[in-house]
Amino acid sequence: MSTETPGDDNARHAAKMARIKAVRDRMMQTKTGEKGLVIVHTGAGKGKSSSGFGMILRAIAHGMPCAVVQFIKGGWDTGERRLLTAHFADLCQFHAMGEGFTWETQDRARDIAAAQAGWDKARALIRDPAIRMVLLDEINIALRYGYLDAAEVLAFLQTEKPPMTHVVLTGRNAHPDLIEAADLVTEMTLVKHPFRSGIKAQPGVEY
Template sequence: MAEPSANLDTTKVEDTDRHASKMAKKKAARDKIMASKSGEKGLIIVHTGAGKGKSSSGFGMVLRCIAHGMPCAVVQFIKGAWDTGERRLLEGNFSDLCQFHAMGEGFTWETQDKERDIAAARAGWEKAKDLIRNPEIQFVLLDEINIALRYDYLDINEVLTFLIDEKPPLTHVVLTGRNAKEALIEAADLVTEMTLVKHPFRSGIKGQRGVEF
């Protein structure tokens, strides 16, 4: 009769072999898929949804571009009046690689002036077009532009026509904000919806440094 320890060792070896075989098959399948993906293009990327993290994800991509030495730019459409950690970091340390343009004047309920909001959105969009057209800039973050589109401060058809017809082939553009227009979602290459599960604001906690700004 085999010793219990011998049976355990045999079972462990069999489990290890099965796992190795399974992972080898998975790697072969994955390598086959990756071998078929050889194209490159500048992507239209949308971060939307009610959950937190849309702008944060966009700024994470900006930092990734900076790490690769890729010139990039940020245009903020709503939170331009905020003193944010992202703005401090980029302007204070990476202004040679990342332009930062704070064009917004605050949320619509703060300005309480529709014409002023429309003018700020238009100015932001004009700046955005200049940056996207620039062949040296490879990545442009349009932070909270979806809010301007939602309220029709900007014409969605104009924005889409420009992105499709005039965006350089290898330039990436990220558009963030809740309630992305369906036409934008359809035109985009990559869309992520942030889902709200729980937020401290509902428990009476205000926005805090390092988390919200």
């Protein structure tokens, strides 16, 4: 028969948490650097663009000027586009450059031209040191289909991005060299998706 009391459990828990805190505090003392990050959100699962726009809203909350360039979903009337352009245009530029997914346009030359226009706009925004975060939404798709040169994009980020500017690149099938060079990479894993059960894309969830 156990003679332990709830007080014993609480004491053990408190001691365990104190040890964890001490280790965390020592680790955090070594993390003092700051830099502008290259961040990649990729993978087959949902949430890549959603996460990127979450970071944009976080930057806005800190009063950090930011910008969005959409490479694919330019024609979509999305919730994030409505919110940012209607309420935060003073802090966030929004440029919808794409014309839809490649199977919608069915015109490779047109897709390439739209992607290049998006990349030209992105470079100008990234070069501006006053802009602290730039979201390149779905650029990974443009890179995957060869609409943009991955080596050129990577070289620009490595040589011309201002030191304190964060650049977020979203889209599935991120280029391996981009993944290697990035500071932060998150892969969204598909476990279940309602589309497979016949549920269409819905406002507030997909856009």
